[in-house]
Amino acid sequence: MQITTANLFMNRREFIRNASFAAATLMAAPSVSWAQTGGFPDVRTPEAKRRFKSLAVEKVIAQVQSSIGNKEIAWMFGNCFPNTLDTTVDFEMVNGKPDTYVITGDIDAMWQRDSSAQVWPYLPLMAEDPQLQLLIAGVINRQTRNTLLDPYANAFYKNEHKISEWKSDLTDMKPGVHERKWEVDSLCYTLRLAYGYWKTSKDTAPFDDAWREAVSKIVQTFREQQRKENHGPYHFQRRTETQTDTVAGRGYGNPGKPVGLICSTFRPSDDATVFPYLVPANFFAVVSLRQAAEMLEAILHDAALAGECRALADEVSEALQKYAVVQHAKLGKVYAYEVDGYGNYYCIDDGNVPSLLSLPYLGAVKADDKIYQHTRHLVLSDANPYYCQGTAANGPGGPHVGMGMIWPLGLIVQGLTSINDAETKNCLTTLQKTHAGTGFMHEAFNKDNPNQYTRPWFAWANTIFGELVWETFQKRPQLLS
Numbered sequence: 001m002q003i004t005t006a007n008l009f010m011n012r013r014e015f016i017r018n019a020s021f022a023a024a025t026l027m028a029a030p031s032v033s034w035a036q037t038g039g040f041p042d043v044r045t046p047e048a049k050r051r052f053k054s055l056a057v058e059k060v061i062a063q064v065q066s067s068i069g070n071k072e073i074a075w076m077f078g079n080c081f082p083n084t085l086d087t088t089v090d091f092e093m094v095n096g097k098p099d100t101y102v103i104t105g106d107i108d109a110m111w112q113r114d115s116s117a118q119v120w121p122y123l124p125l126m127a128e129d130p131q132l133q134l135l136i137a138g139v140i141n142r143q144t145r146n147t148l149l150d151p152y153a154n155a156f157y158k159n160e161h162k163i164s165e166w167k168s169d170l171t172d173m174k175p176g177v178h179e180r181k182w183e184v185d186s187l188c189y190t191l192r193l194a195y196g197y198w199k200t201s202k203d204t205a206p207f208d209d210a211w212r213e214a215v216s217k218i219v220q221t222f223r224e225q226q227r228k229e230n231h232g233p234y235h236f237q238r239r240t241e242t243q244t245d246t247v248a249g250r251g252y253g254n255p256g257k258p259v260g261l262i263c264s265t266f267r268p269s270d271d272a273t274v275f276p277y278l279v280p281a282n283f284f285a286v287v288s289l290r291q292a293a294e295m296l297e298a299i300l301h302d303a304a305l306a307g308e309c310r311a312l313a314d315e316v317s318e319a320l321q322k323y324a325v326v327q328h329a330k331l332g333k334v335y336a337y338e339v340d341g342y343g344n345y346y347c348i349d350d351g352n353v354p355s356l357l358s359l360p361y362l363g364a365v366k367a368d369d370k371i372y373q374h375t376r377h378l379v380l381s382d383a384n385p386y387y388c389q390g391t392a393a394n395g396p397g398g399p400h401v402g403m404g405m406i407w408p409l410g411l412i413v414q415g416l417t418s419i420n421d422a423e424t425k426n427c428l429t430t431l432q433k434t435h436a437g438t439g440f441m442h443e444a445f446n447k448d449n450p451n452q453y454t455r456p457w458f459a460w461a462n463t464i465f466g467e468l469v470w471e472t473f474q475k476r477p478q479l480l481s
Contacts, residue, residue: 054125065077079439111154183281184222187285235252243272244400257341257342
């Protein structure tokens with residue numbers, strides 16, 4: 001029988017009771033028992049305080065921990081993989097539909113990007129855990145509501161009447177919006193999660209008229225930010241001493257020639273772009289728009305909006321081939337990180353996602369694509385000013401927390417996109433050696449001193465680390481010996 005959210009609907013009390021019962025049928029806390037006997041401290045959130053308990057997730061943890069030879073990685077996996085469920089989710093039924101608010105960790109706000117990425121690794125486990133499927137359907141429904149509230153915002157509150165601490169930003173702030181930094185990837189991530197959910201579960205319940213309206217808003221917003229006739233309605237400035245937290249050009253950014261690419265005022269790091277066309281985000285948009293088109297036709301039979309999605313994807317794809325490929329003095333043809341359409345470009349990468357490094361992970365290019373491989377060499381070498389080489393570790397960084405700081409996200413994505421076993425093994429070893437004894441991932445750590453790190457509670461980094469270990473376990477288990 002196909003599991004759908006329609007036949008999973010239940011009240012909150014029943015949902016919690018069933019989820020708790022499922023967890024109770026496990027062996028008594030296998031990850032805790034293993035931590036105690038394996039010689040590592042028990043640092044996972046106590047079972048009684050976990051926000052959500054998934055039988056399928058616990059089974060995966062037990063399987064990995066009992067099977068791999070690297071017991072420290074096994075311990076870290078047991079801490080990190082369930083961290084989103086343990087600490088960040090808030091589920092309820094709203095107007096008869098599942099609704100899940102997901103915080104990013106140490107900030108009480110829901111980023112469209114982070115919340116999508118945080119639950120992404122759980123999609124393959126939905127078939128074994130109907131409650132987990134219901135939870136993820138709730139994330140999609142919440143993201144639909146967020147998009148309809150403000151497609152230009154990157155982060156939202158659960159309470160749609162709450163006034164933000166950033167209320168003084170010079171932009172069109174609204175109640176319920178935490179921050180209004182326009183990032184192309186915020187909308188792409190919502191489409192990616194929706195598509196992954198649909199393809200995995202075959203459930204169509206979340207994809208109703210409201211979802212269709214949200215997709216229409218996404219297409220409208222992308223079109224506005226192609227800026228073919230004017231700047232569009234979005235502008236942003238902040239009174240701050242941090243340059244990357246505000247926007248040049250009176251809030252519209254540096255000039256970009258209208259060439260078919262989509263302006264992204266901010267990067268996925270929430271830092272302002274230098275040139276308006278963020279190349280990885282535009283690649284992501286191409287993939288997401290085509291996924292949306294497939295869903296619109298198959299589920300809602302809306303050929304017109306599907307056609308708009310495909311036409312926009314084709315236009316952006318063509319512009320990427322014309323303007324995003326540049327000639328590097330040493331490495332030949334590479335993808336630039338940002339361009340302006342006038343011939344100016346910026347060759348760096350950022351340890352976030354989307355990044356140039358992450359393009360195969362997002363389905364935008366093949367891992368063996370020649371230009372991508374040239375770009376990868378740039379990103380993972382001193383040709384990239386934000387690639388860090390230190391006494392403790394080497395790895396991708398970025399401007400967000402400053403020079404010399406390696407992003408575990410970047411190392412994880414390097415491992416996920418590598419076609420070389422030795423490289424993936426090295427990424428895992430580096431992550432093992434740099435968690436500062438915490439058993440968790442962080443936003444960034446110093447290349448010479450892993451004990452100097454930012455964000456002790458960053459659920460996205462934790463969960464995607466779990467994704468790397470789980471994928472490696474399934475495809476290349478010898479790397480975890």
